[in-house]
Amino acid sequence: MKTLMANKLAHSTSLIVLLVICTKQWHCNGIQVDPPTEIKIRDHGQLGHLEITWTPPGRLDGIQECPTRYQLEYFNAYAQRWEGIQTPQQTYSAQFDLMRDIHVKVYTLLGGHCTNNTWVKSLNYTELVQKPTCTGHLGNIVENFTCVFENMKHLICKWHKNPKSPTNLPLHMYYWHKELENTEECPQYLLINGVRIGCSFTGKRLPEFTDVNFCVNGSSTECSLGPMYTSLQIQDRVKPDRANKPILKTGPQGSVKLTWQKPDGNVPEDCLEWEVLHDKKRLDGKKELKLIPTMQTSLIFPPMNMHGQNCFRVRSKLHRYCARKSFWSEWSLRKCDTGGSNF
Incomplete structure (x- = not known):
């Protein structure tokens, strides 16, 4: 582990800038701000949830009554991007992938009446890069x-x-x-x-x-x-369970209505999106497959060519408004048009 001073490098970040920050010292009454003097990482055995701490700069141009904040930037290896926060504290906890390098940078911000109520940001940052304790040159276990x-x-x-x-x-x-x-x-x-x-x-x-x-x-x-x-x-x-009770009915003009119910359990119905697989087998033995996305639990198909067989299956997953990702359920039981009851 090592702590070092480095020049400010351009890197891709997704930081939310909450304050107007002055980075040119000659634009802010000549105030010069130093970065923190040291960064430490504390591992409390929480499998990657680490505590980052840092010490204040050794000097703030002799001005101690001005409010001080810190801008922390760290690389999120799971999301593959830089993230950051601003805080008046000298500690922050974040999630890290312990199989990869831990990379942290901290700037100092000085504000208040001594900077004309703007925030002066240190031109340099203090940086820490910590290597994994066990790299596993043959891979993971x-x-x-x-x-x-x-x-x-x-x-x-x-x-x-x-x-x-x-x-x-x-x-x-x-x-x-x-x-x-x-x-x-x-x-x-x-x-x-x-x-x-x-x-x-x-x-x-x-x-x-x-x-x-x-x-x-x-x-x-x-x-x-x-x-x-x-x-x-x-x-x-x-991963939702498969859809319940798929029912296929034929209308008086030859149209076909497919209905089904959401799986039993805790998955909210308004969080589900569906796919219907239309499987048509023609008289010459060839198959036609069509995937139909829908947010409803029923579909009506126009009159079909009855010279063959039309079958349907349904599956679901959580849509993006309820979860960042989800697994498709297994397909429901296959239902085929046999010219049964009307709707």
């Missing part, structure tokens, strides 16, 4: 880690063991979120031939709209295979 919030009932996480890892190396999964004082181990491992391949949280509540941090590691002290860290919010991992 597990691969393809994924979690699914099954119909918003319980979370299931699965992984594949790295083929380069020792056969008898036991795996452990730990997790943490802000409602926990300490990390906890997986409540129920999923096994295949005695090998841990996942974790079930059935009966174990996890909070929504909160970062949940995970780590899978082994008991080996070697660093040839690194631990796996990730962070997610479970409302972005929902």
